Amino acid sequence: MLHHLSLGVGDIERAAAFYDAVLAPLGYARVWSDLRPGEANQAVGYGAPGGGDGLALKHRPEGQRPPGPGFHLAFAAPGRGAVDLFHRAALQHGGRDNGVPGLRAHYGSHYYAAFIVDPDGHHIEAVFNAAI
Numbered sequence: 001m002l003h004h005l006s007l008g009v010g011d012i013e014r015a016a017a018f019y020d021a022v023l024a025p026l027g028y029a030r031v032w033s034d035l036r037p038g039e040a041n042q043a044v045g046y047g048a049p050g051g052g053d054g055l056a057l058k059h060r061p062e063g064q065r066p067p068g069p070g071f072h073l074a075f076a077a078p079g080r081g082a083v084d085l086f087h088r089a090a091l092q093h094g095g096r097d098n099g100v101p102g103l104r105a106h107y108g109s110h111y112y113a114a115f116i117v118d119p120d121g122h123h124i125e126a127v128f129n130a131a132i
Contacts, residue, residue, distance in 0.1 A: 004045075004053050005073065008060035009120045012042045015057050018093045018119055019046060025085035026077050026126055028054075065121070072115070072123035079128055080112045086126035087114035094119040 009015035012035065020030055023046055031053050032045040045053030055073075077083045084101045091097060099115030107113070113127040 002054070004056055006043075006056040006058050007066075007073075007120070007122055009057050010061055011119075012044070012057065012059035013037070014094065014119055016044045018090070018095065019044070019055075019057060021089040021093045022086050022095070022116075022118075022124070022126075023055075023075070025082045025089060026075050027082070028075070066123070072125055074113075074125040074127050077126045077128040080132065083112055083114050083126045083128050087116060090114075090116040090118070090124070095124075098123060099125075 016030065016033070016035070023029065027048065028046050029049045030044055031047045031049070031051060034043050036042055042059040044057050046055045047053045077086065080101070087097070087101050095116040095118050098117050099113070101114040102112065104111045104113050108129060110131050111127065111129045113125055115123065115125050118124055
């Protein structure tokens with residue numbers, strides 16, 4: 001259904017470094033980059049290596065705010081270990097814990113997820129939802 005999603009960020013270089021680190025364990029990479037320090041309208045895009053972007057980060061230094069309560073973005077993970085690495089990378093790169101890695105039985109018997117808040121306040125999840 002979705003082609004891509006864009007998030008506004010206050011510091012594009014900080015956000016790009018954060019998402020480079022947290023998306024790598026999930027198998028996603030920066031697939032394009034338009035970084036021009038000091039200029040307006042900078043952005044980066046993430047997706048499967050060699051493919052198009054599913055997530056774009058747009059530099060909005062003029063007072064970007066994350067979406068309100070109820071919004072979060074969930075990334076599919078290839079396994080439970082990847083969820084753990086995502087969470088660890090987030091904490092090491094300026095994110096805040098919003099739910100440690102673990103099973104979430106109220107979402108399903110195999111729903112293994114971790115929740116973080118990125119440096120710009122966006123609520124992000126990594127999830128693996130399959131029997132192992």
